[in-house]
Amino acid sequence: MGDMSELQQREEALQGMGTSLLRKEDARFIRGQGSYVDDVKLPGMLFGALVRSPYAHARIRGIDKSKALASPGVVAVLTADDLKPVKLHWMPTLGGDVQAVLADQKVCFQLQEVAMVLATDRYAAADGAALVEVDYEELPAIVDPKKAMDADAPVIREDIAEKKEVGHGPRTHPNHIFTWEAGDKAAADAAFANAPVTVREEILNPRVHPCPLETCGCVASFNKATGYLTVYMTTQAPHLVRTVLAMLSGIAESKIRVVGGDIGGGFGNKVPVYPGYVVAIVASIVTGVPVKWIESRIDNISTTGFARDYHGVGELAADTDGRIKGLRFTALADHGAFNSHVSATKFPAGLFSICTGSYAIPNAYCRVDAVYTNKAPGGVAYRCSLRVTEAVYLIERMIDVLAQKLGIDKAEIRRRNFVAKEQFPYTTSMGWTLDSGDYAPALEKVLRAVDYEGLRREQAEKRAKGELMGIGISTFTEIVGAGPTKACDILGIGLFDSCEIRVHPTGGVIARLGTMSQGQGHATTYAQIIATELGLPASDIVVEEGDTDKAPYGAGTWGSRSTPVSGAATAKAARKIKEKARQIAAHLLEVGEGDLEWEVDRFRVRGNPEAAKTMKEICMASHTGNIPDGMEQGLNAVAYYDPPNLTYPFGAYVCVVDIDRHTGEVQVRRFYALDDCGTRINPMIIEGQIHGGLTEAFAVAMGQQVPFDENGNHLGNSLMDYFLPTAVETPRWETDHTVTPSPHHPLGAKGVAESPHVGGIPCISNAVIDAFAHLGVTHMDMPHTAFRVWQQCHALGIDK
Ligand code: MCN
Ligand code: CUM
Secondary structure, three states, X not given: OOOHHXXXXXXXXXXXXOOOOOOXXXXXHOOOOOOOHHHOOOOOOEEEEEEEOOOOOEEEEEEEOHHHHHOOOEEEEEEXXXXXXXXXXXXXXXXOOEEEOOOOOEEOOOOOEEEEEEEOOHHHHHHXXXXXXXXXXXXXXXXXXXXXXXXXXXOOOHHHOOOOEOOOOEOOOOOEEEEEEEEOXXXXXXXXXXXXXXXXXXXXXXXXXXXXXXXXXXXXXXXXOOOEEEEEEOOOOHHHHHHHHHHHHOOOHHHEEEEOOOOOOOOOOOOOOOHHHHHHHHHHHHHOOOEEEEOOHHHHHHHOOEEOOEEEEEEEEEOOOOOEEEEEEEEEEEOOOOOOOOOOOOOOOOOHHHOOOOEOOOEEEEEEEEEOOOOOOEEOOOOOOOOHHHHHHHHHHHHHHHHHHHOOOHHHHHHHHEOOHHHOOEEOOOOOEXXXXXXXXXXXXXXXXXXXXXXXXXXXXXXXXXXXEEEEEEEEEOOEOOOOOXXXXXXXXXXXXXXXXXXXXOOOEEEXXXXXXXXXXXXXXXXXXXXXXXXXXXXXXXXXXXXOOOOOXXXXXXXXXXXXXXXXXXXXXXXXXXXXXXXXXXHHHOOOHHHEEEEOOEEEEOOEEEEEEEHHHHHHHOOOOOOOOOOOOOEEEEEEEOOOOOEOOEEEEEEEEEEOOOOOOEEEEEEEEEEEOEOOOOHHHHHHHHHHHHHHHHHHHHOOOOOEOOOOOEOOOOOOOOOOOOOOOOOOEEEEEOOOOOOOOOOOEOOOOOHHHHHHHHHHHHHHHHOOHHHOOOOOOOOOOHXXXXXXXXXXXXXX
């Protein structure tokens, strides 16, 4: 064995897994040298501006382009009629539906895309768009999803009114999209019939929007001579988008290149294919010059992938000691005018059936009914893990409701229902197999850290004085890393991912992946995985994503799948290289492969400390003739990884709030978050992800909502109204962790990015509601704005 300190030095030099290596990409970002889509400027480029509908529901009687065409700089105006000859006025969605690229005879939500004006600069395009005259005949709008399936409800989607299904089973009304069920209804019903205690609550996950700082946009560039289409765009899933574009346009997939570039936040908003992209592409094909389209903030909030809008009903059945025997959750899902919500084919309601959470609930059933309304399409976005946010909010709220009804402490009721450590891998009554977990110690660690008993005593004293203080707990389980390809596909494509690694003679490495960072720090963390696996320094490992001409195929970055899927593919590719390196080392050292052992950055001969070949030496050797007979030169590998299961990170959070009963102002006094994502690759990046996810949880719990009036008009789609917390409003986050590795992931790692959002929202909400628990309040819908909380105080007569 080498001297320990020397070994440690070699280990540290790699900056591999487990070190808080500063983000490699930040050298560029902090110097203002990121390259975002709006930075792409191509010769002769035109700018596209969309004409959007002022009505939520209207028939289009006619469109007059003449004034716009006469406006300075305007080159062309495209409408649905112009896209018809190339059959691009409608497009398939990632949810099994079709969506109008430009409104075809009618509009179905406010600010829907109606026409695109092409002009020589952005201002001329905007001026031209203002001059397009559209003759609308307004129709009654459906805003309340509860009325969407009324007998006399106006039909929103006339194009599919006769269709018996739109991708996900039978429809019972023209405004019905699908009904999806999971679990065992009869068993759940029986549990409710026999239980001594049941609780029921209507719980809304309001419509919110992730609002990334960079809005969506693209530059489409079609080369008429070569027939080659290049699209620079804000996408979290470049390869999937390329496939969709090939299906849509008929252009060979090999002649389409999608380039992700730098992305200024995605949060799920940049998964779908939006009409703006498609029109820009058609415009470039038609004009033969590059076309840029960039959304405004209002366009982004109003028309691109919103999140949630789940109108839930939660029910739990339990014994008098609080042990849960049955669960029934239903949700009415408002998907807007087109079902463009991203979902794996077999999971139209995403992973909602993870709603049994961290608890061993023997009988469970859930159902989701999705309907069309006259609102923008979407539903899956916003650090959501694909409807896990809704599911976790329901179970974490309902377990509090049950605790209140039984007079059991809210930490104690969780202890009594946790899946126990020895039960893992644990298959839930909904059919998911939770890979690993150790919930009770995580909760105890957090309770000790915040002095839970002391907080409850303080709360009792405050209550005696008429003051409002709330303590919220959330002990959530997440499900991330879709997915086994047998179960999960989008448009028929399995949700595997990939990594290609090339090692150069002097030990430099380039790795290319099918994922797409939007701020998660992939350039750093994948390099760290390779550094540890190959014993080469992370500083010399370059990671590239997002350019479909360069990277192998993959499903992209969403659903916190990069670590569970691509992280595994990266380890797998590196291990292929390491195997070859071992053969070369054995050859060079003239020993059998079995005589070698790996030590940080080299292969050593067992029992002969002097005989070793460093990885750097092997890299060079692999490019010479001095390799085993019959072996090919080079140290390259590509690996595709199809996960055997998803990963199930978890956490225990506690939030303490103080509420001013006179004003309704909620102050988050303390928030303590313990996360367990298995093996940790970069602790600093994990902490950053948790801070970000918690801040977004705070935003949703405390202020975000996309509201409409009864005609479907937006009532708050700019940052004047839409709450985006800054450092001023954001509470201080305390973080902690435990490590329970995933047994099936090559590195033991689970995803983490969405956990703080999924687990944080119910924690804050539970804290706010807990402040009113002694007054008989069991639920208050989000967002917990001062006005709404004051209304609750007023209704209770405690505001004076
Ligand atoms: N990580 C780690 N160790 C682990 C797990 C993760 O070090 N055990 C690191 C990863 O290597 C990666 C980061 O943490 O650098 C997040 O990893 P992961 O949980 O696998 O999630 P993804 O990389 O797939 O990111 C997707 C996720 C989603 S779905 C949304 S939404 C979201 C989020 O990431 N959008 C974000 N975090 C975001 N952060 C930023 N800055 N911007 C966004 O748009
Ligand atoms: Cu659901 S938001 Mo993320 O999965 O891109």
